[in-house]
Amino acid sequence: MVAFTKSFFPLLLATLLATYVEAAPWPSYAKHSTHRRRTIGRRAISVESFQPKNTFKTFGADGPSISSAGNTLIGSSVKDSALSFLGTIGIDSTNVVYKSGFTDGSARYAYIRQTIDGIPLANGVGNVAFNGDKVVSFGSSFVDAKSAKIAPAEPTVTWTSVLPEIEDALGGKFNGQNATLEYLVQPDGSVALTHVVQIQNEETNEWFEAFVDAHTGKLVSVTDFVSHASYTVLPITKQTFEDGLETLVDPEDLSASPFGWHSIGKGNSTTTSGNNVLSFKGQQVTQESSAGLNFNAEYKDTLDPxxxxxxxxxxxxxxxxMNVMHDFSYRYGFTESAFNFQLSNFGKGGKEQDRVLMSVQDASGTNNANFATPPDGQSGICRMFIWDITSPNRDGTMENDVMIHEMTHGITNRLTGGGTGRCLQTLESGGLGEGWGDAMAAWMNQNSAQTKDFVMGSYVFNNPKGLRKFPYSVNKATNPLTYGSLQRLNEVHGIGEVxxxxxxxxxxxxVDERGFSEEKLTNPDGKEGxxxxxxxxxxxxxxxxxxxxxxxxxDAWIQADADLYNGANRCTLFQAFASRGLGLNADNTFVDDFTVPAGC
Structure with a gap:
């Protein structure tokens, strides 16, 4: 039994099951966290994705214990602990289904879906986090099924009968992944019954999860698995080709890649193909330039890419x-059981056969890059393009920050929501996804205790100001963006800059408070900032x-600090967020708030 205060039950359950229904008038930015409208496919159709409003509660270091007199759940499976917890707050386990979960030391994470008549609700999802024997957070977009208008559970239209129309609308073909039957909450609060199928166009790099009404055959929503960026051997902590190539010997981290980077199950490759990554152009990979896995071709940007x-x-x-990104993120928790990308998982959990497919000088575009993140068990696909702004043209793979940004899409899309690839689809969360990509690239490029301003995409864009509106900086004169800036932003990259x-x-x-470590890629247990x-x-x-x-x-950052460091950095974090308007009392109206908690 989980111990809560008496006031917690009705408050959480009431907000948890409150079906979101649009009301007017609202400013357009009020829909950032729940909606995203896209124009997609060869017919340029407009489709709006919708996520019911989340309820999210963190408990700090004093979360409720998972125990009761004569009955302990400590040591139980993540699934059993999560379902038991839900029962304590009035959610019947027959109305939810466990989707996925994993354990990372004392931390455990469970991802669940609401069900109606045994059918999962695609956008009625929840997640529970535990630290040892304590619940540390609970989030959900569950809806009140008793009051909602719900479509009949038996389809009257088969997905195969309307597949040609859906393929034509989205400009791709069904890719053979199993179609599923799922309920989907609509913006007006009604619940549609949908067939869910994947439509893919490998030539144009479009990859959608289509939600097709199982009673009308109409396309009602999409998940877009492809994350786009507007901005690519350099050592990982160098940013661009201009910083200088180096020859590195045995750079793999055997703690993260125990059989090296070239393991392919039955021995090793002698090409840019391995357990974590396949790097290619068209059907061609790079062969070793001399025996012993030496890849020593030297790039010259005076020649065409x-x-x-x-x-x-x-x-x-x-x-x-991409291999360094795999290895370092593995150290920090992006492992097999946490839905990472690997051909073989070596019996450590998670789904296999999903290494990153890295398409270099991809023919489907220019002056860009993107990363498609399907669910765990399907390969992520990164496409890097040539940039034709200069003569000779420049190759995105010669700017590390672009590739780091793209791989971060894979990490964030997998870790958010339990490996589904569905959980950064609203405008606001999509913006967060872009922001994490830039922030990861900036982290990689910081090489001393003196935090420097950071610019994305300066090499490929041939502009010292890079691709973003402002450099990333602690100086408000250099970068004035605050939380309130979201009121005038309606595009994911602009939101991501904030x-x-x-x-x-x-x-x-x-870093100012705790210092800097040069071992950041291999020592996640260090105490440095x-x-x-x-x-x-x-x-x-x-x-x-x-x-x-x-x-x-x-709030997830604040809770992570409570879990990992007993809240030692709580005030530091709040002060930093509040300095840019995301203070203690900030809400979803995007009004700047500079408040910090009492005592900070």
């Missing part, structure tokens, strides 16, 4: 960067709810 030597060098750098700059400020104060920052960065992703808001993402 498609030059044979440059192409080999580009595939090699892409292979290197979040990334907030995290830049968080990083700076932690840059390591503490990344521990909180990664832990918060698993704590936060599906499609989080800025406020919920901030």
């Amino acid at each position: 498609t030059n044979a030597v440059n192409l080999n060098a580009a595939r090699t750098n892409a292979f290197y960067v 979040w990334a700059n907030m995290l830049h400020n968080v990083y700076a104060v932690l 840059n390591i503490v920052y990344m521990r909180l960065f990664m832990r918060s992703l698993s704590i936060q709810p599906c499609n989080p808001s800025f406020v919920e993402a901030r």
Whole structure:
């Protein structure tokens, strides 16, 4: 039994089961956390994705214990603990289904879905986090099924009968992944019965999860698995080709990649193909330049990227960067059981056969890059493009910050919501996703205790100001963005700049207080500020709810600190967030609040 105060039950249950229904008039930005409208497919159709408003509660270091007289759940499975917890707050286990979960030391995470008549609710999801024997957070977008208008549970239209129309509308083909039957909450509070199918176009790199009304055959919503960025061997802590190539010997981390980077199950490859990453152009990989897995082609940006030597060098750098991202994030908790990308999981949990497919100089675009994150068990696909702003053209794989940004999409989309790839789909959460990508690139590029301003995409864009409106900076004269800026922003990259700059400020104060470690990639147990920052960065992703808001993402950082450091950095974090308007009393109206908790 979980012990709560008497007032907790009715308050949580009432907010938890309150079906979200649109009301007017509201400012357009009020829908950032629940909606996102996209124009997609060859017919340029407009489709709106919707996530019921989240309830998210963190409990700090004093969360309720999972125990009762004569009955302890300590040591129980993540599933049993989560379902038992839900029972204590009045949610019948017959109305939910356990989706996924994992354990990371004393921390445990469970991801659940609401069900109606045994059918899962696609956007009625929840997550429970435990630290030892305590509940530390609970988030959910559950709806009140008793009051909602719910479509009949038996389909009257088959998905195969309307598949040609859906394929035509979205400009792709059904990719053979099993179709599912799921309920979907609509913006007006009604609940549609939907067939869920994946539609993919490998030539244009479009990859959608289509929700098709099982009674009308109409497309009612989409999940877009592809995250786009507007901005690519360099050592991972160098940013661009201009910083200088180096020859690195045995850079793999055997704690994260125990059989090295070239393991492919039945021995080793001698190409840019391995357990974590396959780096290629078209059907071609880069072969070792000499025996012993030596990949020494040297890139020259005075030549076109498609030059044979440059192409080999580009595939090699892409292979290197993505493998380092795999290894370092593994150290910080993005492991097999936590839904990472690997061909083989070595019996450590999670789903296999989903290494990252890294398409270099991809023919489907220019002046960009993107990362598609399908559910655990399906490969993430990163496409890197040539940039034609200069002559000769420049290759995105020669700017590490672009590739780091893209791989971070894979990490954040997998860790948020339990490996589904569905949980950064609203406008606000999509913006958070872009912000995390820039923040990760900035973290990689900080090389001393003196936090420097950071600019994204300066090399490929051939502009020292880079691709963003402002450099990331603690100086408000250099970067004036605050939480209130979201009132005038309605695009994910612009929203992401606000979040990334907030995290830049968080990083700076932690390093100022705790110092800097050069072992940040391999020693997640260090006490220095840059390591503490990344521990909180990664832990918060698993704590936060599906499609989080800025406020919920901030609260997840605060809870992560309570879990990992007993709240030692709580005031530091609040002061940093509040300095950019995301203070204690900030809400979803995007009004700046600079309040910090009492005692801070």
